[in-house]
Amino acid sequence: MSQSQLGEILGYLLGFAIVVVAATLTVLQWIDRRRRSPDLPMWDLRHFRNQDIRRFAGSGLMVALAAGLVYGNSLAPNLGNRINPTFLQVWIGVGVLLIGLLSLALIDWLANRAYANRLKRQLERERITFIQGELARQAGRVIKRPSPYDQLFEDSPN
Helix, strand or coil, X not given: CCHHHHHHHHHHHHHHHHHHHHHHHHHHHHHHHHHCCXXXXXXXXXXXXXXXHHHHHHHHHHHHHHXXXXXXXXXXXXXXXXXXXXXXXHHHHHHHHHHHHHHHHHHHHHHHHHHHHXXXXXXXXXXXXXXXXXXXXXXXXXXXXXXXXXXXXXXXXX
């Protein structure tokens, strides 16, 4: 087996592996999407909608990247004494797809980080509201602020 044949086989295997990973990620994202509660707050729904778009786009980019790898690997780099323009175009396209995929992953990471920080701030506000209510209750004062914990303590003695 020559080195070019081995390279072509490895290109097919790498392309196949990328398609398998893309398909797996698509199925996992689809399952995650189906498990979500439909009655989430609007900003949660917007975050998850954008996340779905980013992740399905990432899977599409991975499939395009795999196709480019397989096709680019089957092309001869040179035509006589000059470089094959199709070879060059395909590999530049693969590079652009790779940069696009990495950029999409970075955007997804930053969006998830912002979402987690937003949830953290919301929990901190709820915790402060709860503590203030407890302190006011213990001091005998009544400060009525709506809190998600109000229902927990409606039936409690005291």
